[in-house]
Amino acid sequence: MKIGILCYPTYGGSGIVATELGMALADKGYEVHFISSALPARLDITNPNIFFHKVNVQTYPLFQYQPYDIALSSMIYRVVNLYKLDLLHAHYAIPYAYAAFTAKQMLKEEGKDVPLVTTLHGTDITLVGQHPSYKHAVEFSINQSDTITSVSESLKKDTLQLFKITKEIQVITNFIDNTEFKKDSICQRNHFATKDEKILIHVSNLRPVKRVQDVLQIFKNVNTKIKSMLIIIGEGPDMEIVNEFLEDHPDLIGKVRLLGKVNDLYKILQLSDVFLLPSEQESFGLAALEAMAAETPVISSNAGGIPEVNIQGETGYLTEIGNVEAMSNYTIKLLSDESLLAQMKKNAKEQALRFDLKNILPIYEKMYADTLNRFKI
Numbered sequence: 001m002k003i004g005i006l007c008y009p010t011y012g013g014s015g016i017v018a019t020e021l022g023m024a025l026a027d028k029g030y031e032v033h034f035i036s037s038a039l040p041a042r043l044d045i046t047n048p049n050i051f052f053h054k055v056n057v058q059t060y061p062l063f064q065y066q067p068y069d070i071a072l073s074s075m076i077y078r079v080v081n082l083y084k085l086d087l088l089h090a091h092y093a094i095p096y097a098y099a100a101f102t103a104k105q106m107l108k109e110e111g112k113d114v115p116l117v118t119t120l121h122g123t124d125i126t127l128v129g130q131h132p133s134y135k136h137a138v139e140f141s142i143n144q145s146d147t148i149t150s151v152s153e154s155l156k157k158d159t160l161q162l163f164k165i166t167k168e169i170q171v172i173t174n175f176i177d178n179t180e181f182k183k184d185s186i187c188q189r190n191h192f193a194t195k196d197e198k199i200l201i202h203v204s205n206l207r208p209v210k211r212v213q214d215v216l217q218i219f220k221n222v223n224t225k226i227k228s229m230l231i232i233i234g235e236g237p238d239m240e241i242v243n244e245f246l247e248d249h250p251d252l253i254g255k256v257r258l259l260g261k262v263n264d265l266y267k268i269l270q271l272s273d274v275f276l277l278p279s280e281q282e283s284f285g286l287a288a289l290e291a292m293a294a295e296t297p298v299i300s301s302n303a304g305g306i307p308e309v310n311i312q313g314e315t316g317y318l319t320e321i322g323n324v325e326a327m328s329n330y331t332i333k334l335l336s337d338e339s340l341l342a343q344m345k346k347n348a349k350e351q352a353l354r355f356d357l358k359n360i361l362p363i364y365e366k367m368y369a370d371t372l373n374r375f376k377i
Protein backbone atom coordinates (compact mmCIF):
# COMPACT_ATOMS: atom_id res chain seq x y z
CA MET A 1 0.00 0.00 0.00
CA LYS A 2 1.24 3.53 -0.76
CA ILE A 3 0.36 6.06 1.92
CA GLY A 4 0.78 9.86 1.90
CA ILE A 5 1.37 11.32 5.37
CA LEU A 6 0.67 15.04 5.81
CA CYS A 7 2.10 16.51 9.00
CA TYR A 8 4.02 19.26 10.78
CA PRO A 9 7.77 18.69 10.60
CA THR A 10 8.60 20.13 14.00
CA TYR A 11 8.99 18.72 17.49
CA GLY A 12 5.24 19.05 18.31
CA GLY A 13 3.41 15.87 19.29
CA SER A 14 1.38 15.42 16.10
CA GLY A 15 4.49 15.51 13.88
CA ILE A 16 6.25 13.01 16.13
CA VAL A 17 3.32 10.57 16.06
CA ALA A 18 3.00 10.93 12.26
CA THR A 19 6.73 10.38 11.74
CA GLU A 20 7.01 7.39 14.07
CA LEU A 21 3.91 5.84 12.48
CA GLY A 22 5.25 6.39 8.95
CA MET A 23 8.62 4.87 9.82
CA ALA A 24 7.00 1.81 11.43
CA LEU A 25 4.81 1.33 8.34
CA ALA A 26 7.86 1.68 6.06
CA ASP A 27 9.66 -1.00 8.11
CA LYS A 28 6.72 -3.30 7.41
CA GLY A 29 7.00 -2.73 3.65
CA TYR A 30 4.48 0.07 3.05
CA GLU A 31 5.63 2.86 0.73
CA VAL A 32 5.28 6.06 2.76
CA HIS A 33 5.36 9.58 1.30
CA PHE A 34 5.75 12.46 3.76
CA ILE A 35 4.43 15.80 2.55
CA SER A 36 5.47 18.71 4.77
CA SER A 37 7.12 22.13 4.83
CA ALA A 38 10.45 20.64 5.98
CA LEU A 39 11.98 17.23 6.65
CA PRO A 40 10.22 15.93 9.81
CA ALA A 41 12.60 16.09 12.79
CA ARG A 42 12.79 12.37 13.55
CA LEU A 43 12.41 11.01 10.00
CA ASP A 44 14.93 8.40 8.84
CA ILE A 45 15.12 9.37 5.19
CA THR A 46 17.64 6.57 4.48
CA ASN A 47 14.82 3.97 4.64
CA PRO A 48 14.19 2.99 0.99
CA ASN A 49 10.41 2.90 1.57
CA ILE A 50 10.33 6.51 2.76
CA PHE A 51 9.94 9.48 0.44
CA PHE A 52 9.86 13.15 1.36
CA HIS A 53 8.15 15.90 -0.66
CA LYS A 54 8.82 19.44 0.49
CA VAL A 55 6.01 21.95 0.05
CA ASN A 56 7.52 24.96 -1.66
CA VAL A 57 5.71 28.23 -1.20
CA GLN A 58 6.38 30.61 -4.07
CA THR A 59 6.65 34.15 -2.81
CA TYR A 60 5.31 37.10 -4.74
CA PRO A 61 5.44 40.83 -3.87
CA LEU A 62 1.64 41.03 -3.86
CA PHE A 63 1.25 38.39 -1.13
CA GLN A 64 0.88 39.80 2.34
CA TYR A 65 0.72 36.21 3.66
CA GLN A 66 2.37 33.16 2.10
CA PRO A 67 -0.33 30.90 0.57
CA TYR A 68 1.01 27.70 2.20
CA ASP A 69 -2.30 25.83 2.05
CA ILE A 70 -2.55 26.27 -1.75
CA ALA A 71 1.02 25.05 -2.24
CA LEU A 72 0.25 22.12 0.08
CA SER A 73 -2.91 21.12 -1.86
CA SER A 74 -0.99 21.30 -5.14
CA MET A 75 1.81 19.15 -3.73
CA ILE A 76 -0.65 16.55 -2.39
CA TYR A 77 -2.37 16.44 -5.80
CA ARG A 78 0.98 16.04 -7.60
CA VAL A 79 2.31 13.31 -5.30
CA VAL A 80 -0.94 11.29 -5.46
CA ASN A 81 -0.78 11.46 -9.25
CA LEU A 82 2.94 10.84 -9.67
CA TYR A 83 3.34 8.03 -7.16
CA LYS A 84 -0.20 6.56 -7.44
CA LEU A 85 -0.89 6.81 -3.71
CA ASP A 86 -3.66 4.58 -2.30
CA LEU A 87 -4.50 6.67 0.76
CA LEU A 88 -3.84 10.03 2.43
CA HIS A 89 -3.39 10.41 6.18
CA ALA A 90 -3.64 13.96 7.56
CA HIS A 91 -2.25 14.59 11.06
CA TYR A 92 -3.77 17.69 12.72
CA ALA A 93 -6.85 19.09 11.02
CA ILE A 94 -5.39 22.54 10.31
CA PRO A 95 -4.40 22.84 7.51
CA TYR A 96 -3.81 19.21 6.56
CA ALA A 97 -7.38 17.86 6.41
CA TYR A 98 -8.53 20.98 4.58
CA ALA A 99 -5.68 20.92 2.03
CA ALA A 100 -6.18 17.18 1.45
CA PHE A 101 -9.88 17.73 0.79
CA THR A 102 -9.01 20.37 -1.84
CA ALA A 103 -6.52 17.98 -3.48
CA LYS A 104 -9.22 15.29 -3.55
CA GLN A 105 -11.57 17.67 -5.36
CA MET A 106 -8.85 18.40 -7.92
CA LEU A 107 -8.35 14.67 -8.48
CA LYS A 108 -12.11 14.10 -8.79
CA GLU A 109 -12.18 16.56 -11.69
CA GLU A 110 -9.99 14.04 -13.51
CA GLY A 111 -12.13 11.04 -12.53
CA LYS A 112 -9.73 9.95 -9.77
CA ASP A 113 -10.03 9.94 -6.00
CA VAL A 114 -8.13 8.80 -2.94
CA PRO A 115 -9.46 8.08 0.58
CA LEU A 116 -8.57 10.52 3.33
CA VAL A 117 -7.94 9.60 6.97
CA THR A 118 -7.74 12.52 9.42
CA THR A 119 -6.20 12.06 12.86
CA LEU A 120 -7.18 14.72 15.40
CA HIS A 121 -4.40 15.51 17.86
CA GLY A 122 -5.59 18.10 20.35
CA THR A 123 -5.27 21.82 19.93
CA ASP A 124 -6.65 21.52 16.36
CA ILE A 125 -9.92 20.74 18.20
CA THR A 126 -9.72 22.33 21.62
CA LEU A 127 -7.85 25.56 20.95
CA VAL A 128 -6.99 26.79 17.42
CA GLY A 129 -9.87 24.89 15.85
CA GLN A 130 -12.32 26.79 18.05
CA HIS A 131 -11.31 30.19 16.75
CA PRO A 132 -14.07 31.72 14.56
CA SER A 133 -11.45 32.25 11.84
CA TYR A 134 -11.03 28.49 11.47
CA LYS A 135 -13.97 26.69 13.09
CA HIS A 136 -16.29 26.24 10.08
CA ALA A 137 -13.52 25.13 7.74
CA VAL A 138 -12.17 22.71 10.35
CA GLU A 139 -15.60 21.18 10.96
CA PHE A 140 -16.19 20.92 7.21
CA SER A 141 -12.88 19.23 6.48
CA ILE A 142 -13.21 16.77 9.37
CA ASN A 143 -16.64 15.76 8.06
CA GLN A 144 -15.26 15.37 4.52
CA SER A 145 -12.65 12.85 5.74
CA ASP A 146 -13.39 9.21 4.92
CA THR A 147 -12.12 8.06 8.33
CA ILE A 148 -11.64 10.17 11.45
CA THR A 149 -9.45 9.05 14.32
CA SER A 150 -8.61 10.72 17.62
CA VAL A 151 -5.69 10.01 19.93
CA SER A 152 -7.77 9.58 23.11
CA GLU A 153 -11.31 9.03 24.37
CA SER A 154 -11.17 12.48 25.93
CA LEU A 155 -10.38 14.14 22.59
CA LYS A 156 -13.20 12.21 20.89
CA LYS A 157 -15.61 13.50 23.55
CA ASP A 158 -14.34 17.08 23.11
CA THR A 159 -14.64 16.86 19.32
CA LEU A 160 -18.25 15.66 19.50
CA GLN A 161 -19.06 18.40 22.00
CA LEU A 162 -17.34 21.25 20.17
CA PHE A 163 -18.21 20.42 16.54
CA LYS A 164 -21.17 19.00 14.61
CA ILE A 165 -19.52 15.79 13.46
CA THR A 166 -21.51 13.61 11.09
CA LYS A 167 -19.26 10.54 11.14
CA GLU A 168 -17.91 7.97 13.60
CA ILE A 169 -14.66 8.87 15.35
CA GLN A 170 -12.39 5.92 16.00
CA VAL A 171 -10.02 6.23 18.96
CA ILE A 172 -6.51 5.00 18.17
CA THR A 173 -4.27 6.00 21.03
CA ASN A 174 -0.75 7.28 20.66
CA PHE A 175 2.00 4.73 21.05
CA ILE A 176 5.64 4.36 21.98
CA ASP A 177 8.40 2.21 20.53
CA ASN A 178 9.88 0.76 23.71
CA THR A 179 12.81 -0.74 21.79
CA GLU A 180 14.17 2.80 21.38
CA PHE A 181 14.52 3.09 25.17
CA LYS A 182 17.57 0.87 25.55
CA LYS A 183 19.33 0.68 28.91
CA ASP A 184 22.80 0.74 27.34
CA SER A 185 22.19 4.20 25.91
CA ILE A 186 21.89 5.92 29.28
CA CYS A 187 24.05 9.02 29.52
CA GLN A 188 25.88 9.95 32.69
CA ARG A 189 23.67 11.09 35.55
CA ASN A 190 26.63 12.95 37.04
CA HIS A 191 26.63 15.25 33.98
CA PHE A 192 23.51 16.81 35.45
CA ALA A 193 23.33 16.19 39.18
CA THR A 194 25.40 15.22 42.18
CA LYS A 195 24.87 11.80 43.79
CA ASP A 196 22.53 13.12 46.46
CA GLU A 197 20.40 15.25 44.12
CA LYS A 198 17.09 14.18 42.54
CA ILE A 199 16.33 15.15 38.94
CA LEU A 200 12.98 16.69 37.95
CA ILE A 201 12.32 17.07 34.23
CA HIS A 202 9.86 18.90 31.97
CA VAL A 203 9.67 18.51 28.20
CA SER A 204 7.41 20.68 26.04
CA ASN A 205 7.23 23.33 23.38
CA LEU A 206 6.78 25.89 26.19
CA ARG A 207 3.45 27.30 25.06
CA PRO A 208 1.02 28.79 27.63
CA VAL A 209 -1.05 25.54 27.74
CA LYS A 210 1.98 23.77 29.24
CA ARG A 211 2.00 26.03 32.33
CA VAL A 212 5.76 26.23 32.73
CA GLN A 213 5.20 28.68 35.61
CA ASP A 214 3.76 25.72 37.57
CA VAL A 215 6.80 23.59 36.71
CA LEU A 216 9.09 26.26 38.14
CA GLN A 217 7.00 26.79 41.27
CA ILE A 218 6.80 23.03 41.94
CA PHE A 219 10.57 22.80 41.59
CA LYS A 220 11.05 25.75 43.94
CA ASN A 221 8.81 24.10 46.57
CA VAL A 222 10.39 20.67 46.20
CA ASN A 223 13.87 22.13 46.44
CA THR A 224 13.17 23.49 49.92
CA LYS A 225 12.68 19.91 51.16
CA ILE A 226 14.68 17.74 48.77
CA LYS A 227 18.07 18.41 47.20
CA SER A 228 17.16 18.49 43.55
CA MET A 229 17.67 20.03 40.13
CA LEU A 230 15.39 20.71 37.18
CA ILE A 231 15.98 19.94 33.51
CA ILE A 232 13.81 21.75 30.95
CA ILE A 233 13.85 20.42 27.40
CA GLY A 234 12.23 22.30 24.52
CA GLU A 235 11.83 25.79 23.16
CA GLY A 236 8.86 28.09 22.90
CA PRO A 237 7.31 31.44 23.72
CA ASP A 238 7.19 30.87 27.48
CA MET A 239 10.97 30.57 27.73
CA GLU A 240 10.69 34.19 28.87
CA ILE A 241 8.81 33.01 31.98
CA VAL A 242 11.75 30.74 32.74
CA ASN A 243 14.27 33.55 32.25
CA GLU A 244 12.30 35.91 34.48
CA PHE A 245 11.98 33.23 37.15
CA LEU A 246 15.76 32.75 37.14
CA GLU A 247 16.31 36.50 37.38
CA ASP A 248 14.02 36.55 40.43
CA HIS A 249 15.67 33.44 41.94
CA PRO A 250 19.43 33.75 41.38
CA ASP A 251 20.02 31.04 44.03
CA LEU A 252 18.35 28.50 41.70
CA ILE A 253 20.28 29.37 38.52
CA GLY A 254 22.82 26.57 38.98
CA LYS A 255 20.01 24.10 39.65
CA VAL A 256 18.00 24.64 36.45
CA ARG A 257 19.43 23.27 33.21
CA LEU A 258 17.86 24.49 29.95
CA LEU A 259 18.72 22.07 27.17
CA GLY A 260 16.63 23.42 24.28
CA LYS A 261 15.63 20.90 21.60
CA VAL A 262 17.48 17.62 22.00
CA ASN A 263 17.59 14.63 19.68
CA ASP A 264 18.27 11.80 22.12
CA LEU A 265 15.50 12.72 24.50
CA TYR A 266 15.17 9.24 26.00
CA LYS A 267 18.78 9.26 27.23
CA ILE A 268 18.00 12.21 29.48
CA LEU A 269 14.55 10.95 30.47
CA GLN A 270 16.13 7.71 31.65
CA LEU A 271 18.27 9.42 34.25
CA SER A 272 15.42 11.57 35.60
CA ASP A 273 13.44 10.79 38.75
CA VAL A 274 10.17 12.55 38.08
CA PHE A 275 8.49 14.12 35.04
CA LEU A 276 6.33 17.24 35.52
CA LEU A 277 3.34 17.83 33.22
CA PRO A 278 1.00 20.43 34.78
CA SER A 279 -0.71 21.25 31.43
CA GLU A 280 -3.89 23.26 31.06
CA GLN A 281 -4.86 21.14 28.04
CA GLU A 282 -3.49 17.83 26.85
CA SER A 283 -5.43 15.53 24.56
CA PHE A 284 -3.15 12.60 25.35
CA GLY A 285 0.24 13.59 26.78
CA LEU A 286 2.75 11.83 24.55
CA ALA A 287 5.53 13.46 26.58
CA ALA A 288 4.25 11.63 29.68
CA LEU A 289 4.23 8.32 27.81
CA GLU A 290 7.80 8.91 26.63
CA ALA A 291 8.82 9.57 30.23
CA MET A 292 7.13 6.35 31.36
CA ALA A 293 8.91 4.36 28.65
CA ALA A 294 12.10 5.66 30.27
CA GLU A 295 10.83 4.45 33.67
CA THR A 296 10.13 7.96 34.94
CA PRO A 297 6.92 8.48 36.97
CA VAL A 298 4.75 11.49 36.15
CA ILE A 299 3.29 14.26 38.31
CA SER A 300 0.61 15.89 36.18
CA SER A 301 -2.64 17.75 36.00
CA ASN A 302 -5.78 15.78 35.17
CA ALA A 303 -6.39 17.75 31.95
CA GLY A 304 -7.98 16.09 28.90
CA GLY A 305 -6.62 12.65 28.13
CA ILE A 306 -3.79 12.61 30.69
CA PRO A 307 -5.76 10.33 33.09
CA GLU A 308 -5.92 7.75 30.26
CA VAL A 309 -2.11 7.60 30.36
CA ASN A 310 -0.99 8.57 33.88
CA ILE A 311 -2.74 6.45 36.51
CA GLN A 312 -3.26 8.00 39.94
CA GLY A 313 -1.10 6.38 42.61
CA GLU A 314 0.29 3.85 40.14
CA THR A 315 2.41 5.55 37.49
CA GLY A 316 2.49 8.91 39.26
CA TYR A 317 0.00 11.40 40.68
CA LEU A 318 -2.61 13.75 39.18
CA THR A 319 -4.25 16.89 40.56
CA GLU A 320 -6.60 19.62 39.36
CA ILE A 321 -5.05 22.06 36.86
CA GLY A 322 -3.05 24.75 38.69
CA ASN A 323 -2.93 22.97 42.05
CA VAL A 324 0.78 23.59 42.45
CA GLU A 325 0.74 22.86 46.17
CA ALA A 326 -0.67 19.35 45.70
CA MET A 327 1.72 18.64 42.82
CA SER A 328 4.65 19.82 44.96
CA ASN A 329 3.53 17.63 47.88
CA TYR A 330 3.13 14.58 45.64
CA THR A 331 6.60 15.16 44.19
CA ILE A 332 8.11 15.46 47.67
CA LYS A 333 6.26 12.31 48.80
CA LEU A 334 7.56 10.36 45.82
CA LEU A 335 11.13 11.59 46.01
CA SER A 336 11.48 10.99 49.72
CA ASP A 337 10.44 7.33 49.59
CA GLU A 338 12.94 5.20 47.64
CA SER A 339 10.78 2.07 47.60
CA LEU A 340 7.72 4.01 46.39
CA LEU A 341 9.85 5.63 43.70
CA ALA A 342 11.24 2.25 42.59
CA GLN A 343 7.72 0.76 42.45
CA MET A 344 6.35 3.69 40.43
CA LYS A 345 9.26 3.54 38.00
CA LYS A 346 8.38 -0.13 37.42
CA ASN A 347 4.66 0.64 37.04
CA ALA A 348 5.41 3.48 34.62
CA LYS A 349 7.37 1.12 32.36
CA GLU A 350 4.56 -1.46 32.47
CA GLN A 351 2.09 1.23 31.42
CA ALA A 352 4.37 2.27 28.53
CA LEU A 353 4.47 -1.36 27.39
CA ARG A 354 0.65 -1.37 27.17
CA PHE A 355 0.94 1.48 24.64
CA ASP A 356 3.73 -0.23 22.71
CA LEU A 357 3.96 0.30 18.97
CA LYS A 358 3.49 -3.42 18.34
CA ASN A 359 0.01 -3.22 19.95
CA ILE A 360 -1.14 -0.04 18.19
CA LEU A 361 0.36 -0.44 14.68
CA PRO A 362 -1.99 -3.34 13.73
CA ILE A 363 -4.96 -1.13 14.70
CA TYR A 364 -3.75 1.54 12.25
CA GLU A 365 -3.21 -1.10 9.55
CA LYS A 366 -6.72 -2.49 10.02
CA MET A 367 -8.16 1.03 9.92
CA TYR A 368 -6.37 1.67 6.60
CA ALA A 369 -7.65 -1.64 5.15
CA ASP A 370 -11.23 -0.91 6.32
CA THR A 371 -11.06 2.61 4.87
CA LEU A 372 -9.89 1.30 1.49
CA ASN A 373 -12.56 -1.42 1.45
CA ARG A 374 -15.35 1.06 2.19
CA PHE A 375 -13.95 3.42 -0.41
CA LYS A 376 -13.98 0.76 -3.17
CA ILE A 377 -17.67 -0.16 -2.65
Ligand code: GMT
Nearest residue numbers: 012013014121122281282283284285286
Ligand atom coordinates in the same frame (compact mmCIF):
# COMPACT_ATOMS: atom_id res chain seq x y z
O1 GMT B 1 0.66 20.42 22.31
C1 GMT B 1 1.68 20.02 21.77
O2 GMT B 1 2.72 19.82 22.38
C2 GMT B 1 1.68 19.79 20.31
C3 GMT B 1 0.44 19.12 19.88
C4 GMT B 1 0.50 18.75 18.44
O3 GMT B 1 -0.55 18.37 17.95
O4 GMT B 1 1.53 18.85 17.77
O5 GMT B 1 0.26 17.99 20.75
C5 GMT B 1 -1.02 17.38 20.80
O6 GMT B 1 -0.83 16.13 20.15
C6 GMT B 1 0.00 15.19 20.84
C7 GMT B 1 0.15 13.96 19.95
O7 GMT B 1 -1.08 13.37 19.66
C8 GMT B 1 -0.63 14.88 22.20
O8 GMT B 1 0.16 13.93 22.90
C9 GMT B 1 -0.71 16.18 23.01
O9 GMT B 1 -1.38 15.89 24.21
C10 GMT B 1 -1.51 17.23 22.23
N1 GMT B 1 -1.41 18.51 22.93
C11 GMT B 1 -2.48 19.13 23.45
O10 GMT B 1 -3.63 18.69 23.41
C12 GMT B 1 -2.22 20.45 24.11
